[in-house]
Amino acid sequence: MRRMVLAVSLLAAAMAVPARAQTWAVDDPVLKQIWEEGTARSQIYSLAQVLLDSVGPRLTGTPEADGAMNWLVATFQGMGIPARKEQYGTWASWRGGITHVDLLKPRARALEANLLGWSAGTKGKPVQGPVILLPEFKDSAEFRAWLPGAKGRFIALDAAQPTCRPDRQWQEFGAPGRGAGAGGPFGGAPAVGSVADTTSSYGRMVAQRNAARAAWQQRLRATGLNLNALRTALEDAGALGFVQSNWSNETGINKIFTAITKKAPAVDLSCEDYGLVFRLAERNQGPLLRVSSEGEHLGEAPIYNVVAEIKGSTKPNEYVLLSAHYDSYHIAPGATDNASGTATMLEALRILKQVYPNPKRTIIAGFWNSEEQGLNGSRAFVTDHPDIVRGIHTVFNEDTGTGRITNISGQGFLSAAEYIGRWVNKLPAELTRELRLTFPGSPSGGGSDYASFVCAGVPAFSLSTLGWDYGNYTWHTNRDTFDKLVFDDLRNNAVLTAMLVYLAAEDAQPMPRDRRTVLPGGRGGPGVWPTCGEPMRTGPRQ
Ligand SMILES: [Zn+2]
Numbered sequence: 001m002r003r004m005v006l007a008v009s010l011l012a013a014a015m016a017v018p019a020r021a022q023t024w025a026v027d028d029p030v031l032k033q034i035w036e037e038g039t040a041r042s043q044i045y046s047l048a049q050v051l052l053d054s055v056g057p058r059l060t061g062t063p064e065a066d067g068a069m070n071w072l073v074a075t076f077q078g079m080g081i082p083a084r085k086e087q088y089g090t091w092a093s094w095r096g097g098i099t100h101v102d103l104l105k106p107r108a109r110a111l112e113a114n115l116l117g118w119s120a121g122t123k124g125k126p127v128q129g130p131v132i133l134l135p136e137f138k139d140s141a142e143f144r145a146w147l148p149g150a151k152g153r154f155i156a157l158d159a160a161q162p163t164c165r166p167d168r169q170w171q172e173f174g175a176p177g178r179g180a181g182a183g184g185p186f187g188g189a190p191a192v193g194s195v196a197d198t199t200s201s202y203g204r205m206v207a208q209r210n211a212a213r214a215a216w217q218q219r220l221r222a223t224g225l226n227l228n229a230l231r232t233a234l235e236d237a238g239a240l241g242f243v244q245s246n247w248s249n250e251t252g253i254n255k256i257f258t259a260i261t262k263k264a265p266a267v268d269l270s271c272e273d274y275g276l277v278f279r280l281a282e283r284n285q286g287p288l289l290r291v292s293s294e295g296e297h298l299g300e301a302p303i304y305n306v307v308a309e310i311k312g313s314t315k316p317n318e319y320v321l322l323s324a325h326y327d328s329y330h331i332a333p334g335a336t337d338n339a340s341g342t343a344t345m346l347e348a349l350r351i352l353k354q355v356y357p358n359p360k361r362t363i364i365a366g367f368w369n370s371e372e373q374g375l376n377g378s379r380a381f382v383t384d385h386p387d388i389v390r391g392i393h394t395v396f397n398e399d400t401g402t403g404r405i406t407n408i409s410g411q412g413f414l415s416a417a418e419y420i421g422r423w424v425n426k427l428p429a430e431l432t433r434e435l436r437l438t439f440p441g442s443p444s445g446g447g448s449d450y451a452s453f454v455c456a457g458v459p460a461f462s463l464s465t466l467g468w469d470y471g472n473y474t475w476h477t478n479r480d481t482f483d484k485l486v487f488d489d490l491r492n493n494a495v496l497t498a499m500l501v502y503l504a505a506e507d508a509q510p511m512p513r514d515r516r517t518v519l520p521g522g523r524g525g526p527g528v529w530p531t532c533g534e535p536m537r538t539g540p541r542q
Contacts, residue, residue: 022428031426031499033355038495043350045487047075048343052333052482059117059330060370061091061303061540068326069306072367075346076308081353083308088380089537091370093301094118096330097294101243101267103277104128105288111277112270113291114331114478116244117258118540119266120235121295127265129153129240131277131287140224151238154289157227157266158244159216160278162208164271166249166472174201228260235264241291242266245274250472253479256331260540265293300538305368305377308349312362312505319362319388320504322348322497323378323397323449323460325371332480336470340485341398342367347494352501359505361393368449370536371399372476378449379535382456389453393510394419395460396500397450401474403466404489405496406434409441411450412529413459414514416440420461423503431496440516445530455532459511463497465489 022035051071058065069085076083094117101113115121131154137143163170177199197203223230231242241264246255252270259266269277280287306326312318324341328334349365368377382389408424410416417439424432444451444462453460466489474480504511518529 022430024428026426028426030356030502031428034351034498034502035428035495037351037354038347038498039491042347042491042494044343044347044490044494047346047350048339048485048487048490049482051343052335052339052485056333057330058326058328058334059094059096060327060373060376061093061301062330063093063095063298063301064330065327065369066301066304069304072306072326072342072346076349079350079353081308081310081349083306085304086307086381086384087302087304088369088377088384088535089303090300091303091539092118093298095294095296095298097121097296099265099267099291099293099295101269102290103273103287104290106280106285109273109276111273113267113273114254114256115293115295116256116266116268117330118260118297119258119295120261120263120297121265121293122241122291123296124292124294126290126292127240128288128290131156131243131281131289133278133281134219134223136219137222139222143223147233147237150234153239154241154243154291155234155239156243156274156278156281157220157230158246158274159212160245160275161247161271162212163205164247164251164275166251167202167206170202170205174205176200177203231259231261231264231266235261239264243269243274243277243289245269245271247271248472248477250469253473253477255476256329256478257476258540262297265291265295267291267293303369303377305366305381307367307381308365310349310353310357310359310363312360313358315361317362317387317391318510319364319392320359320501321392321395321453321460322363322365322501323395323453324367325369325377325399325449326367327369327372327377328480329372329476331478333482335480335482335484336401336468336474337476337480338371338399340402340490341400344398344490344494344497348497348501351494351498356502356505359502361505363501363505364388366449371449373539374533374536375446375449375452376535376537378452379533380537382452382458382532383535389456389458392453392458393507394504395450395453395458396463396497397448397460398463398493398497399448400462400465401468401470402484402486402490403468404434405463405465405493407436407438407464408461409464410437410439411441411454411459411461412443412516412518413511414440414516415512416459416461419504419507419511423500426503427496427499431492431499443515443518443530451530452532455530457513457515457529459513463493465493
């Protein structure tokens with residue numbers, strides 16, 4: 001108990017540390033006030049805590065996402081910053097609710113399961129039945145003939161992993177192969193197992209995994225249907241539901257996407273639980289499953305972006321944009337994708353309102369919807385607001401996780417070096433010592449919402465952060481949760497962003513839009529400047 005009290009008081013002391021000393025390149029009172037407001041009086045922890053823990057996941061088209069939009073507008077209004085929801089389409093509305101999946105036989109166990117996005121539920125009542133693996137068929141005719149056999153069963157639709165230990169453990173602890181050379185107690189350090197060396201534990205495991213995956217792909221192909229169409233055929237034939245698993249190659253972590261079904265729930269099981277059910281079915285040990293899910297389709301509903309604005313005083317028709325997508329997947333609150341970017345932009349705008357309430361140019365913060373389905377919210381904004389797009393000086397986008405901002409590319413704009421270089425030179429060394437600038441850089445055709453502006457010739461930049469194992473660990477996973485945020489970095493990122501926005505809003509001239517010469521064959525960039533895609537204003541469709 002005593003130890004716990006001590007730990008809590010140490011934590012409180014650490015959080016109360018005042019603004020660190022900083023090294024200023026220029027004597028600019030606004031930059032100094034931004035630093036002071038963003039470090040000594042940072043609100044980013046409190047803002048992010050409510051957003052992640054109380055507001056929660058924000059899958060496009062869900063009532064939860066709509067509630068999150070209302071929260072964001074109200075939060076801005078509480079800061080005295082005008083904000084609005086802008087409808088740009090309608091979407092198939094869906095609620096995930098609570099889902100439970102239990103193994104009843106051959107032994108009882110509650111399984112770690114999540115309903116996939118836009119999957120049907122069970123109307124809250126438990127549905128019970130045996131699990132079978134999708135059988136192996138010669139061809140689609142044989143599959144069609146078998147189809148009535150799906151009735152009353154849960155169907156397993158993914159290959160099982162041979163191991164739920166991440167590769168890095170096999171590489172570290174697996175037995176070395178014959179290719180390891182002189183290893184062992186008297187021959188120096190044994191070499192780490194390599195994937196190419198199938199005499200090592202790791203190499204053998206990978207070969208086994210690849211073979212199982214290829215065989216399962218063949219099993220799916222033999223039905224003659226893609227996965228969506230296969231689920232539809234099976235549910236129409238009376239299948240009770242689907243079990244799947246999309247493991248992320250990290251302990252306890254799955255990626256959770258979507259499976260559009262009308263009647264039969266599709267659930268993702270953890271790597272371990274899917275393997276359990278799969279082996280029981282494969283070896284005829286009679287797995288019996290019970291699924292209970294509140295998932296339900298709610299018809300079409302309007303979808304929105306949220307736009308907040310601090311009006312410019314002398315150049316109101318020129319704009320500096322803060323940009324971050326607001327939507328996430330539905331199983332976790334999208335801490336690093338993209339509550340982190342949202343909170344950064346929210347806090348940056350809060351700081352600016354406090355210390356720079358009358359900017360020269362208008363400052364807009366766009367919180368885009370449906371980035372995850374194809375940059376749809378930001379593409380719609382660019383399409384629907386040609387006047388604003390014409391008047392944009394520059395766009396700063398945040399959507400790369402939770403670490404420190406360490407990289408800005410010029411995205412192929414020739415003036416980026418002069419402008420960004422000038423801004424960065426005015427920032428305190430604490431924020432820039434790890435910052436790498438790449439000029440002129442190459443225009444991105446996708447990745448996040450800045451691409452929706454770059455394709456239209458608008459100088460738009462990604463404030464790229466360190467990864468913290470983003471790809472396997474948090475990106476679209478069930479573990480993208482509040483605890484993964486690194487507030488020490490997020491606080492600084494909000495300060496850095498606010499400073500860049502302030503300096504851009506004060507610039508004498510807007511950034512010229514001259515583009516680099518793009519080289520054929522992808523040398524030094526793409527062969528052509530990316531073209532803008534149409535936003536999806538309705539969806540999702542199978
Ligand atoms: Zn994202």
